[in-house]
Amino acid sequence: MDLALGRRLRELPGPILLTGHTGFKGTWLTIMLERLSVPVVGLSLAPLENSLFSRADREGKIQEIFTDICGYPQVEKFVFETQPSLIIHMAAQPLVMGSYKAPRETFATNVMGTVNILNCAFACDSVEAVGVVTTDKVYRNDDSGRAFVESDPLAGKDPYSASKVGAEAAVAAWQHIRKISGGPRVISLRAGNVIGGGDWAEDRLLPDLVKGFWEGKQVDVRNPESTRPWQHVLDPLRGYLMTLECALAGTDVDAINFGPSDASLKVQEVVKVAQNAWPTPTTVAFSESDSKFASEAVSLQLDSNRAHTLLGWDMKWSQSEAVTATIDWWDKVLNNGMHPHEACIQDIESALVY
């Protein structure tokens, strides 16, 4: 294990407050922090049935509160009670399709949730830095295929992307407040679609494939020619922690990208790797996007040079290795009866070994 990663985090007087700890990324990050012996507390909505959090029996394992991040008094109370040294803000409505169905709620959670956390962080003296998790979809995408750098213009078309641009506006405002009157460092953490064992969300490629493979049904997949910067969830999570350690060491960084360095795989290539990794034969049918909704960006790449040079961060898994690791996780859990927590620990140990 690369315990050097958590060294600064273990020396902090207070815990890390993780918002969104019942979510997919939040569950992985909580288990990773526990493995690094870093104290962590969580604030989220109650876990969803079939979530990784529920499957891995996480309820009650850390100090936690299930509450709406839009309710300022209870968020403030929890922050003051737990006196965190760091906050990683992940709580969000993270689905593009969900944002078309509920745009107002998406903006409320993603923008005002971020505003609430930043306001509390600046009010509570224990907080030294805040990492705000946004997305690669905050960049204004002209489908030129160029990899985005952190200083590129931001603009989101669909309600989810636009709400995350709103979160970025809040980050910029509190970065400015820090310059005027002090306060914790605030960093925007931008990564693309992540994959990994335990994600059961709707309208995401890997979960849809696993559900179909497991039930023995044909899987319908949109946009086979689209490319995405696929990455294993543990790669950006490691990057988030490295960024916060760097901020604790006194480095100023406003935003940082974490994307794969190998060429993005097409959706149909991901499907092929997944089908090869699953132990039994599977059926997939491809179609073009539903035109009722603005189509998702066809091409999306991140330039991660800042993460390479500033942090020494790099991907542990190639994109096809990440797909294979995800399918292997589900194979161990669904077909071979391994406890999901144990399957996560196995992946975390291989992600942290150098």
Ligand SMILES: NC(=O)c1ccc[n+]([C@@H]2O[C@H](COP(=O)([O-])OP(=O)(O)OC[C@H]3O[C@@H](n4cnc5c(N)ncnc54)[C@H](O)[C@@H]3O)[C@@H](O)[C@H]2O)c1
């Ligand atoms: N999963 C991806 O591929 C991906 C890609 C880019 C960015 N992100 C970002 O990473 C973060 C985590 O995503 P995820 O995939 O783990 O999502 P998820 O849906 O699995 O988890 C979302 C978490 O946010 C919490 N949450 C939602 N609404 C809330 C509210 N009103 N009050 C309090 N908590 C609330 C949920 O309880 C849950 O813990 C999000 O900010 C998302 O936008 C995810």
